[in-house]
Amino acid sequence: MTDFTHINEQGRAKMVDITDKKVTHRTALAHASIRVTEKIYQGIEGQTIGKGDVLSVAQVAGIMAAKQTSTIIPMCHPLPLSGVNITFDWIKEEASSDRTLTITVEAKTKGSTGVEMEALTAASVTALTVYDMCKALDKGMVIGETYLLEKTGGKSGTYKRE
């Protein structure tokens, strides 16, 4: 169990010592999604009023959460985030009239540790915010699988989800 880098000599959690890790460019790409009804989809995308507003708010929430990652995730190191970009796409579900909003977050830093958690946290919070803003219409929305698509930089190098 010494593989768990977050565990100290007394078997409890610690914030891993990264003092001697190199400062390199690091990026991470994370994915989340939320499945909504046709009605909510039309409300979000409709031309009438407030076009794009739900997504704008969700995206601001995601970016702000990326910056708060080390205060939200206990063993996560504080990082000087150098860039965050969140993009959205809609997928039409085949068997129903539901739509799925996919959320892709890219996070970057020039630091001593990776930005995977920043990208994943931003993705989750973006989805949660869409839920919050649409829940008066339907509480049955489902936040889909959330995972790391890719990371670069650091000693462990590049990871790409197959």
Place this chain on the structure above:
Amino acid sequence: MTDFTHINEQGRAKMVDITDKKVTHRTALAHASIRVTEKIYQGIEGQTIGKGDVLSVAQVAGIMAAKQTSTIIPMCHPLPLSGVNITFDWIKEEASSDRTLTITVEAKTKGSTGVEMEALTAASVTALTVYDMCKALDKGMVIGETYLLEKTGGKSGTYKRE
């Protein structure tokens, strides 16, 4: 699109006025999960050292996130949370040696608005923390679907996921 209670008269977001909503007992139950490899499962549950520690940290993170919900989710009202309880279960995947950790969060308040977002945010952050603490072993872990199981209280009454 007037169904979106979070949209103001200029088509932008607002924090909905709940001044006149009744103070009632409210509860919410949310579900998330994270699928990990056999090796990580054994590390988390193993008898050797640090038994349960990953889950303890994840759970503290979830509870603290529940309390921070209104600072993480932009249009969410601040709430005097009166109780949060997070429980874990392991499910053995059928087609592989992977295990899935299910996370159930119960949040309670006596207030003017529901605690769905508190329960969902806590569930997501609990899963993200497990990811963070185990990612040195495998970056391919997947946070599973996150959704509301049940809510009670308030004008809209009880919701139960089918």
Place this chain on the structure above:
Amino acid sequence: MTDFTHINEQGRAKMVDITDKKVTHRTALAHASIRVTEKIYQGIEGQTIGKGDVLSVAQVAGIMAAKQTSTIIPMCHPLPLSGVNITFDWIKEEASSDRTLTITVEAKTKGSTGVEMEALTAASVTALTVYDMCKALDKGMVIGETYLLEKTGGKSGTYKRE
């Protein structure tokens, strides 16, 4: 100087005791503004891309700041904010091609103390966020006078700026 309710018996600051103040409906309306060049005005309002986006972000920032007021302003009491609404208007300056964006914030609570600081803080942060998003184009923007337009509720009753 005993008029300064925030000063304790040792002549230092304290958080005033409001334990015995009545819980009433309270509202506050605050005003701020930011003067920008014609070019920035067109960028913000232009039909091309990102319509309204600067204002959406600024407004989310204002709402989130309203919720953080008691952590930003040292002697301010924590309050269960029950609603925040931010609206924008553009005024054409007479003697120049500049435009002034006026920001009006309405904050509400049902609590033991007023929401003036929440409304004023939201107004300031909304203006600061517009500055931040446009400063690559011009660092000479000026945030205009910021003040309370009106408040209602509480022992001191209604205040209206003349």
Place this chain on the structure above:
Amino acid sequence: MTDFTHINEQGRAKMVDITDKKVTHRTALAHASIRVTEKIYQGIEGQTIGKGDVLSVAQVAGIMAAKQTSTIIPMCHPLPLSGVNITFDWIKEEASSDRTLTITVEAKTKGSTGVEMEALTAASVTALTVYDMCKALDKGMVIGETYLLEKTGGKSGTYKRE
């Protein structure tokens, strides 16, 4: 070990359910101290410049920490603090030229749970801030015993340290 109210049915931490506890007036009085050299004492109290400034900053820090208690202490409930007052006294140590600054914090609320943690956290942070502002002169300062002097209100009633 069921006496530990913070432990759930899986043997892990939870935020205790206080939904059904009565809303009553509650107060808590906490004590901390910091022992400093004669030179630091004179710097803090000296008539020259910045009179009282170290203590003013420390006190603001204490009051702000009281408001952040539920985000600092994991299982602590969020509380609508209704008043905080911090006072200082100097004690001359007998066997040396050192001085001890005593810090007394009174916290109040009208809520469903006590304010002991708010008072204790404010006392600790006040002492830590004095340390921070004077540490360029001496890193050997000692923060003295920190404890609850008294509490009132709630089901467990009044506690007074003997």
Place this chain on the structure above:
Amino acid sequence: MTDFTHINEQGRAKMVDITDKKVTHRTALAHASIRVTEKIYQGIEGQTIGKGDVLSVAQVAGIMAAKQTSTIIPMCHPLPLSGVNITFDWIKEEASSDRTLTITVEAKTKGSTGVEMEALTAASVTALTVYDMCKALDKGMVIGETYLLEKTGGKSGTYKRE
């Protein structure tokens, strides 16, 4: 509208990528003010009790806000602030007995992006805190124009307000 560096390819906000910007010494000087009645002026400056206390609290608030800038302003990068200094001056208004408190904030960093927002945010919050501490005497105080006086460092070099 591609001049808006904060807008991404989908027309929504992003946190600009500064990964490749050079680390240089950067400073910013911001100005705000608050106009108060003669009575409040005397309360703040009076010799009797609590001399300077309102300004001490306001200044602590400003410094703490400077450190929180990237959590308050959505698209602002986190920065390792290396120094903040806030100074005050009083100006006698000509046509009335009112006084205006001018607030000057200097912020410094050695980083990849400027500290303009830190200086401006600190200036606004300092003024807001004076308002908060004196509002029991008069709710008509006005926070005056807030702007950048000067910045140095970075690719865009020095800016000086004319």
Place this chain on the structure above:
Amino acid sequence: MTDFTHINEQGRAKMVDITDKKVTHRTALAHASIRVTEKIYQGIEGQTIGKGDVLSVAQVAGIMAAKQTSTIIPMCHPLPLSGVNITFDWIKEEASSDRTLTITVEAKTKGSTGVEMEALTAASVTALTVYDMCKALDKGMVIGETYLLEKTGGKSGTYKRE
């Protein structure tokens, strides 16, 4: 009083300018403790249920507080903490059945200023959290002396408590 580096030219507090200080490896070791009854000691260490849980939560709280130090302590600089480790030991009091839990915190950074405040703040918050989780059993627990054991790095070099 010019020895107080935190005081500006107007006799008020400032955040000291560290722009030109060298980036070096820095460590700090801090000590705190909490004295508890035999019954609480057994509850914390007992084999039955929730083994070690109180200490796990306390330690997570300490690590998270270390990361929040610059938002809790007003004049403290933000720092990229590179590692935090908290360890516990029990001491049997001689004259009574009480036990004292000693808390040792090691903090590390590669930065322009020291991590003494991070280590001390973490130590205090760890002790406060133990108090919080056990206070239903006894409100008379005492948090013992809190001080710096050692620091290394920076211009002032190594400090070791005698």
